[in-house]
Amino acid sequence: MIYRNFAVIPAGKESFVYHSHHCEEEWIYILSGQAIAEIDVEEFEVFPGNFMA
Known part of the structure; x- marks a missing residue:
């Protein structure tokens, strides 16, 4: 089973x-x-395009 979650984190949170x-x-x-x-x-520091596993 594959789970996909997307999160939007507000600035400063x-x-x-x-x-x-x-x-x-x-x-x-x-x-x-x-x-x-x-x-x-x-x-x-992480930026667009960075991947963490």
Whole structure:
């Protein structure tokens, strides 16, 4: 089964609470705007065209 979800995150808002998955994958592809991705203890600027898995 394939699940597809699209999210629009308003400027200045957080997208998701930090979490992990067991036996699942989560992919994020930035379509527009920019953001800060917090992964473990590091922060990364992300821009349109960036992909995170």
